[in-house]
Amino acid sequence: GAGVSQTPSNKVTEKGKYVELRCDPISGHTALYWYRQSLGQGPEFLIYFQGTGAADDSGLPNDRFFAVRPEGSVSTLKIQRTERGDSAVYLCASSPRLAGVNEQFFGPGTRLTVL
Amino acid sequence: DAKTTQPTSMDCAEGRAANLPCNHSTISGNEYVYWYRQIHSQGPQYIIHGLKNNETNEMASLIITEDRKSSTLILPHATLRDTAVYYCIVRVGPSGNTPLVFGKGTRLSVIA
Numbered sequence: 001g002a003g004v005s006q007t008p009s010n011k012v013t014e015k016g017k018y019v020e021l022r023c024d025p026i027s028g029h030t031a032l033y034w035y036r037q038s039l040g041q042g043p044e045f046l047i048y049f050q051g052t053g054a055a056d057d058s059g060l061p062n063d064r065f066f067a068v069r070p071e072g073s074v075s076t077l078k079i080q081r082t083e084r085g086d087s088a089v090y091l092c093a094s095s096p097r098l099a100g101v102n103e104q105f106f107g108p109g110t111r112l113t114v115l
Numbered sequence: 116d117a118k119t120t121q122p123t124s125m126d127c128a129e130g131r132a133a134n135l136p137c138n139h140s141t142i143s144g145n146e147y148v149y150w151y152r153q154i155h156s157q158g159p160q161y162i163i164h165g166l167k168n169n170e171t172n173e174m175a176s177l178i179i180t181e182d183r184k185s186s187t188l189i190l191p192h193a194t195l196r197d198t199a200v201y202y203c204i205v206r207v208g209p210s211g212n213t214p215l216v217f218g219k220g221t222r223l224s225v226i227a
Contacts, residue, residue, distance in 0.1 A: 042217030106158025
């Protein structure tokens, strides 16, 4: 079946601009996660959705970052007033809500470059 | 912060077993050990997880010490396609959906 998809694969923007990154999880997966990964580092948790609601947004670095999942499927990560330090690969993962299974399936990521 | 310690890098000859160690001395009784790997330019991929018993699947084996303070991921016959960064993660599971806390992982290079 189809895996997690993320669009765009690459995004170049200028400092101060607004960007939206999209994640399409595996069909039927109720949990959705956003992570970001800087060069040479492991992925860093940003926010986690269970259904439509954000169950844990403790990883969002500041109020410029916001994410939504209005229908419990597709999610959009929104970054306002981008800064050069926001440059990273943004990863999305989804997971089924099944007893004994909580493996996370990751997408290929969106590489964001802020000039 | 990650609760695990892993070597920064390792090499392994193709066809040989790759043994990747991980220390997790502060693991709690309800925490499992998970392993993921990340091949260059891809998202992380789940490999295996365990609580206290050794586990084996089609990808790898996981050996957890009796005191659960360390573990070893074993790739029995490494191939060039196993070159990746391997992450050892401890988390409550498997019934929960808690986020993964990644460290820097071990960069495994499989050499022909």
